[in-house]
Amino acid sequence: MPNDVVVSVRDLSVSYLARRGRVRAVNRASFDLHAGETLALIGESGCGKSTLNLALIRQLPKNATIDSGSILYTRRDKSVVDVLKLNKAELRRFLWSEFAMVFQGALNSLNPVIRVSDMVYDTAAAHGLNKAAAEKRALHLFEKVRLDPYRVFRAYPHELSGGMRQRVLLAMSLLLQPQVVIMDEPTTAVDILTQRSILDVLQTLREELNFSVIFISHDLAVAAEIADTIATMYAGDIVEVGPVNEVFYRPRHAYTLALLNAAPRLSAGAEELYSIPGSPPDLIHPPPGCKFHPRCTFATEVCRTVLPPLVAAEAGHQVACHHTDDVVTAYRKVSRA
Numbered sequence: 001m002p003n004d005v006v007v008s009v010r011d012l013s014v015s016y017l018a019r020r021g022r023v024r025a026v027n028r029a030s031f032d033l034h035a036g037e038t039l040a041l042i043g044e045s046g047c048g049k050s051t052l053n054l055a056l057i058r059q060l061p062k063n064a065t066i067d068s069g070s071i072l073y074t075r076r077d078k079s080v081v082d083v084l085k086l087n088k089a090e091l092r093r094f095l096w097s098e099f100a101m102v103f104q105g106a107l108n109s110l111n112p113v114i115r116v117s118d119m120v121y122d123t124a125a126a127h128g129l130n131k132a133a134a135e136k137r138a139l140h141l142f143e144k145v146r147l148d149p150y151r152v153f154r155a156y157p158h159e160l161s162g163g164m165r166q167r168v169l170l171a172m173s174l175l176l177q178p179q180v181v182i183m184d185e186p187t188t189a190v191d192i193l194t195q196r197s198i199l200d201v202l203q204t205l206r207e208e209l210n211f212s213v214i215f216i217s218h219d220l221a222v223a224a225e226i227a228d229t230i231a232t233m234y235a236g237d238i239v240e241v242g243p244v245n246e247v248f249y250r251p252r253h254a255y256t257l258a259l260l261n262a263a264p265r266l267s268a269g270a271e272e273l274y275s276i277p278g279s280p281p282d283l284i285h286p287p288p289g290c291k292f293h294p295r296c297t298f299a300t301e302v303c304r305t306v307l308p309p310l311v312a313a314e315a316g317h318q319v320a321c322h323h324t325d326d327v328v329t330a331y332r333k334v335s336r337a
Contacts, residue, residue: 005074006179006212007033007056012069014048014055021284025051027236028069030310033180038206038213040227040244042220042259046280048236049216053182056214057099058083058091073098076179097127100173101182102166109169110157116168117153120175127176134175141171144208145201163194167201174209182214187222199226220263224248232256235281235291238310242317250328252319254296257327290322298323298330 014026026048033039041049054060056071071083075098086094103109111119117135124134135153142149145167157165166186173181183202187195203226206213217223223230223244230247232240232255240253251257261274278295281287287294293303302322310320321327 004035005032006035006037007074008070008072009056010070010072012052012055012071013067014051014060015065015067016051016061017063017065018284023283024067024286025064025236025283026055029233029236029238031231031238031241033212033214035179035212036206036210037228038215038226039229039231040215040217040223041231041233042217042223043233043255044259044276044280045218047233049233050184052233053101053184053214053216056083056182057095057101058086059101073180093127096123096173096178097176098178099180099182100176100178101184102169102173102186104185104188110165112157114156115153116155116157120153120172123172123175129176137175138171141174142168144205145171146197147171161194163191163197166194166198170198170202170205174205174211177209178211180212180214182216184216185218187217187219195222202226220248220259232259235286236283237291237320239292239321240317240319241310242313242319246314246317250317251331252313252317252324252327253321254298254323254327255292257331258295260331290320298326 010030012026012029013024016023016025029052031039041052043049051060051064055066060066066084073081073083075081081094083094120134120138121131124131139149139153142152147164147167152160152164152168160168170186187198199222202213215223215226227244230242230244231238232247232253234255240247240251240256247256248260251260258276262276276295281291281294289305289307290296290299290303293299296303300322306322308320308322310318313319313324
């Protein structure tokens, strides 16, 4: 994997203003995304995955604020951009050409009253690309994602299936050759065969075009297949980051272990299925210490009082847990069972 860092996020915090108070949805998140890498963010719903990525492209809702941190992006010419300091005009040029995002609901992301071709032209016009060049590239990309390019180009979104719309979004996200593509659970609303097709297409395009991917998913099997690096989020915190094989075969955080144990296995009987007790905490009044301790089987007094920092457990693997050795031992017992 290349060592060039494309996106460097440090101490990023995001909160929402609610009636009951301020919700800290992302808390001091830090990570690096390398050229050509796929980073998968995993965790339960509401843990901050989508908020983190909306902050990266500065498309948060009006009641959200970025409270602290930095987002540094390195262009292909090696110049560095501070994303949080871009004005509106600069941000408009930056999105799609450098950063693009594929949302979960394809039908909601595509304008239902205009043809796909008009959406392509509008995107191109906003970035100074002429219609002929935009059409040529769009047709090429539609073919790459295994669509009938001329039929899709002239179609309205409702004339396409869910899987076709999702692939249209993927192709359009690559129209201006961005260096980073964020994918927010793009396979959740499609059947297993369509999911397989989308993942195959994504892998092929990534290898051919050498872009980096941030992939949001609650499906551990999908994350394990597509990712180079896994980051586990819980209650707004990144609690574990590491190479995919390290995280899935040597988890070091109790929450990552709980997620792995909760995932059904083909060889498991009904009695071997697990669930994570309790529910995620109230982020207006989070518990002291480690936020996972009320649900954790390894919790001790130190977990209830001291928030563990994200530190290096070994080369390339970081974790924020007081009981990493206990987690590793427990996983070995489960994996042998």
